Amino acid sequence: MTGAVHVTGPARSLQRIAAVAANTLREARRNRVFYGMLAAAVLLLLFSVALSELALADQKARLVQDFGLFSISLLTVATAVLMGALLLHKELERKTLYAILPKPIRRSEFLVGKFAGLCALLGVQVGLLGACWWGVLVLRGGAMTPALALALGLQYVEVVLVTAVALFFSALTRPVLAGVLTAGVFVVGRVVYVLQDLLSAPKGGFAEVPVMRALGKVLVAVLPDLSTFNVADEVLLGWPVPTDYVVAALGYGLSWTVLFVALALVLFERRDLT
Amino acid sequence: MTTVFLELRNLQKVFRVGLLARKVTAVRDVSLSLRRGESMGFLGPNGSGKTTSIKCILGLIRPTAGSVKLFGRDPWDIEARAGVGYLPESPYFYDWLTPREVMNYAGDLFGLDRTTRRTRTGALLERLGLGHAADRPLRGFSKGMLQRLGIAQSLLNDPELVIYDEPLSGLDPIGRKEVLDLMAELRSQGKSLFFSSHVLTDIETLCDAVTILNQGKVVAAGRLDALLDRGALEVEALFELGAGGEAAARALLAVEGSVERERTGARLRLAVPHDAVDALLQAGLAAGAKLEQLLPRRDSLEELFVRKAVRVEARGESQDSQDAAAKGQP
Incomplete structure (x- = not known):
């Protein structure tokens, strides 16, 4: 329309997504939840040092490894749940959305930008905590091995998926409920493999009670198996994690993430911004 | 390229509210069109459907x-939307950003x-009086400053069509004057303006045309000069009755169409239709009354607005919108 405005084409689309992502990242940097979770994770990592004093000499580094992975996973997922559930709500509540969406930006670009910005922030969080964990490992006579780095990387894939789930619920309902539902998906997703075992067992409630069996099947079908991204046991026991497995886990994580973001998009596209 | 920048045809918006999904019609059968270079005021009381219509125009609803x-x-x-500059009602921005970052x-x-971005940002922030605060976080900004930033960001793309939702709300008199001057400048640059306001004199000053909504319906629409029908002009006169006293008053009130407005001692204020002025003056001269004041009185937009709004409320359903549209739609 006007001389200097060009809005079509993939490059322009990426530019808009990047602008929203950068703005989301800039906003999140000022968020107390982020710093609170970061501080809590650092405290837990330091606590693992104290805890390791109670362990046998050859188990000290392993305890720090185990506890470190657990702490980083827990608090990064908590950040994803809290910030993801509020992602759209804050824009609507503060009415900042009304100055953005009338501009030449698609809702899909806005949503993907918000998601990318939050994922970038969580990447920074995992990176910072990973560096801190590395320091603690060195302090306890261990080291950051490629296998540990891989375990951390897969945890990040899980966090991205949980963020997508939070985004979906954020587009669907109010933030408190969105947070609760996302946390529920995370908890059940982490143990969905147990449910699969129970369903395939010849005896027990899930095998014999039709209602439970149907419910179990539905849960297994609609929830991602988050244990896919947990290779802590293998890494800590020194077992190799095959490349095929890593590639499959990445594909699995990406597929579920795309699905949840797409569902969020469908909801957001249909929404009247009153 | 089309010369019709904005066109609404029989726009309707029904919301479903509450647990029972009760239907609430916010906008019903609204039609209007705005051409290149025209400016249109969008009027209506609170809850009349103005903001809902604007949100439909911008793809928010x-x-x-x-x-x-x-x-x-x-x-x-x-x-x-690339050619549109939009200012939402009471604009909100990320309060941790600075005006320059918002731009x-x-x-x-x-x-x-x-x-282009840098050049326009600098020029617009200066033009809107925000140059000194360009790098200060918005957290400490007054409502007026946020409003001015909202206007600045709406003009960044050098839009051909400007859509403002209550652009003058929250501004102090100086701020209002600045924004009105800016809007007049935009108009003189040939940009099309579409804005809602409660301040009717501003719309009278800035707009070629007006659309008045009430209860989601168009109750009047068309060019201002057509709507404010000059045939309805009347003239108000103030006479000193002098020696004629009561007889002079009776003579003046005997003029066809004359209506007494106020009587204070020996002074009589009355109104007559425009075409009865000569008769009134002759009657006054003959009766020995002294003319002190003669004021032509035009139907104001405010009166039109109140009349139309009251009428539609009284009737519930009204044919006015169609009548007015047929009468004056540009």
């Missing part, structure tokens, strides 16, 4: 029925190159 065209396109098409963000969304 999907119409239940009817159509909206921006530059001949669907407003969901981002190319349609940069907007510039990225508009796809402006860095040089």
